[in-house]
Amino acid sequence: xxxxxxxxxxxxxxxxxxxxxxxxxxxxxxxxxxxxxxxxxxxxxxxxxxxxxxxxxxxxxxxxxxxxxxxxxxxxxxxxxxxxxxxxxxxxxxxxxxxxxxxxxxxxxxxxxxxxxxxxxxxxxxxxxxxxxxxxxxxxxxxxxxxxxxxxxxxxxxxxxxxxxxxxxxxxxxxxxxxxxxxxxxxxxxxxxxxxxxxxxxxxxxxxxxxxxxxxxxxxxxxxxxxxxxxxxxxxxxxxxxxxxxxxxxxxxxxxxxxxxxxxxxxxxxxxxxxxxxxxxxxxxxxxxxxxxxxxxxxxxxxxxxxxxxxxxxxxxxxxxxxxxxxxxxxxxxxxxxxxxxxxxxxxxxxxxxxxxxxxx
Numbered sequence: 001x002x003x004x005x006x007x008x009x010x011x012x013x014x015x016x017x018x019x020x021x022x023x024x025x026x027x028x029x030x031x032x033x034x035x036x037x038x039x040x041x042x043x044x045x046x047x048x049x050x051x052x053x054x055x056x057x058x059x060x061x062x063x064x065x066x067x068x069x070x071x072x073x074x075x076x077x078x079x080x081x082x083x084x085x086x087x088x089x090x091x092x093x094x095x096x097x098x099x100x101x102x103x104x105x106x107x108x109x110x111x112x113x114x115x116x117x118x119x120x121x122x123x124x125x126x127x128x129x130x131x132x133x134x135x136x137x138x139x140x141x142x143x144x145x146x147x148x149x150x151x152x153x154x155x156x157x158x159x160x161x162x163x164x165x166x167x168x169x170x171x172x173x174x175x176x177x178x179x180x181x182x183x184x185x186x187x188x189x190x191x192x193x194x195x196x197x198x199x200x201x202x203x204x205x206x207x208x209x210x211x212x213x214x215x216x217x218x219x220x221x222x223x224x225x226x227x228x229x230x231x232x233x234x235x236x237x238x239x240x241x242x243x244x245x246x247x248x249x250x251x252x253x254x255x256x257x258x259x260x261x262x263x264x265x266x267x268x269x270x271x272x273x274x275x276x277x278x279x280x281x282x283x284x285x286x287x288x289x290x291x292x293x294x295x296x297x298x299x300x301x302x303x304x305x306x307x308x309x310x311x312x313x314x315x316x317x318x319x320x321x322x323x324x325x326x327x328x329x330x331x332x333x334x335x336x337x338x339x340x341x342x343x344x345x346x347x348x349x350x351x352x353x354x355x356x357x358x359x360x361x
Contacts, residue, residue: 007032007033007034008030008032008033008034008083008084009034009035009036009081009082009083009084010027010033010034010035010036010082010083010084010085010086011036011038011078011079011082011084011085011086011126012024012035012036012037012038012085012086012088013038013039013069013075013078013085013086013087013088013089013115014038014039014069014087014088014089014090015035015036015037015038015039015086015088016037016039016041016043016046016047016049016050016064017039017043017046017049017088018046018049018204018206018208018209018210018216018246019088019131019204019246019249019250020037020039020049020086020088021046021049021050021052021053021208022206022207022208022246022247022249022250023086023088023250023253024037024053024062025053025056026247026250026254028053028056028057028058028059028061028062029058031058031061033061034061034062034063035053035061035062035063036062036063036064036065036078036082037050037053037062037063037064037065038065038067038069038074038075038078038089039064039065039066039067039089040066040067040068040089041066043210044210045210046210049208050064052208065077065078068111069087069089069107069111069112069114069115070106070107070110070111070114071114072114072117072118075111075114075115075118076118076121078118079115079118079119079122079126080122081124082122082124082126083124083126083127084126084127084128084257085115085119085126085127085128085129086128086129086131086253087112087115087128087129087130087131087185088131089107089111090107090108090111090131090178091103091104091107091108091174091177092174092215093174093215094135094172094174094175094303094304094305095303096174097172097173097174097177098172098173098174098304101173101177104173104174104177105173105176105177105180107177108174108177108178108180108181109176109177109180109181109184111181112130112180112181112184112185113181113184115128116128116184116185116188116194119188119194120188120192120194125193125194125195126195127195127196127197127257127260128185128188128194128195128196128197129196129197129198129199129253129256129257130181130182130185130196130197130198130199131199131201132178132179132181132182132185132198132199132200132201132267133174133175133178133200133201134162134200134201134202134269134271134307134310134312135170135171135172135174135175135178135179135305136168136169136170136175136178136179136182136200137162137166137167137168137169137200137307137310138168138169138170138171138175138305138307139169139171139305139306139307139308140162140166140307140308140309140310141169142166142167143156143159143162143309144156145308145309147238150237150238150279150281150282151238151240151278151279151281151282152238152239152240152279152308152309153240153309154309154311160273160274160311160313160315161242161269161271161273161274161311161312161313161314162269162310162311162312162313163269163313163315163316164200164267164268164269164316171304171305172304172305175305182198182200182267185198186198186265186267189264189265190265195260195264195265196264196265197256197260197263197264197265197266197267197268198266198267198268199249199252199253199267199268199270200267200268200269200270200312201244201249201270201271201312202241202242202243202244202269202270202271202272202310202311202312203217203218203241203242203243203244203271203272204243204244204245204246204249205218205219205243205244205245205246205332205333205336206245206246206247206332206335206336207246207335207336207338207339208246208339209246209336209339211223217280218243218283218332218333218336219336221280221283221284221287222287222291222333222336222337222340223340224296225284225287225288225291225293225295226291226293226337226340228293228296229296230296230297230298231284231295231296231297231298232298232299232300233280233281233297233298233299233300234300234301234302234303234306235299235300235301235302235303235306236281236299236302237279237280237281237284237297237299238279238280238281238308239279239280239306239307239308239309240277240278240279240308240309240310240311241271241277241278241280241310241311242271242272242273242274242276242277242278242310242311242312243271243272243276243277243278243283243329243332244270244271244272244276244325244332245272245325245326245327245331245332245335247326247327248272248325248326248327249270251323251326252268252270252317252321252323255317255321255322255323256268256317256320256321258321259320259321262320262321263320263321266316266320268314268316268317268320269312269313269314269316269317270312270314270317271310271311271312271314272312272325272329273311273312273313273314273325274311275325275328276325276328276329276332277311278329284297286333287333290333290337291337
């Protein structure tokens, strides 16, 4: 893919996934932007996102490469001619990292190193944004909490949320691998002057999310409620997270890119803030009321390093870019609901023979 002097070629690793496809859709609205998705399609259902992007207006400016960030040569080839990199490819589940820490490390830590090295050796030295996680802060032992009704709350008065000054505490193989990558991305800005940015993200939700028990919990819970499936609750269900609509996340990604002279080399906590904070059990009851479906819950042991309460303080990002979240918690839930209904309608319209062929294959 060749560009003229005014064009942008944006690489999205993991671009077939939930966040990547929403980002690609936004980028393809600009006629001067070409998007290259690099993804191994390991997540079930994400190939549908690629098909959706190809069919949209601007889809002719989309290039797809099937590849893995653990393959350094493939990563170098993917970065050829690229002006911007959004590195989203990752192993994303804490439980999977506990079961298979080796793969978790290879994908998250070594895979990110491959992307950084390819960017460093690139003649363009592209902008690079890495999506890290709030799990790098561990279980937040320095933030005392107490139960209030059906949720935890921070005991400290006036606490807006967790800032970037919170000490790192990699409390799981997943936290270790993402935290390692997080620090490498930051240091490549300092040592090699790469224009990098790190987002330490809380709960991101919205359309095109194929959630499961280990990742994408809001979508997973809603789909499970709608389909009458049992839901596993790890711990008491009073854990609080601030939920951010994926379109607000894409807004933030574009905001740090526009303000790169101020944001380069920086780390930002990103989430929905106090206004969009909700406990797991409270979210489930909202879903129950919205759908008219009864909950089927199973309680399990709490997962390692789980945070009773996490709300991101986004003041630094707001100060540096002017970004503010726009969508409410209700907006986010409704967007996921609409996506599910559209998928159901599409499945119902497909010929039965076609479905059977896919199942046999």
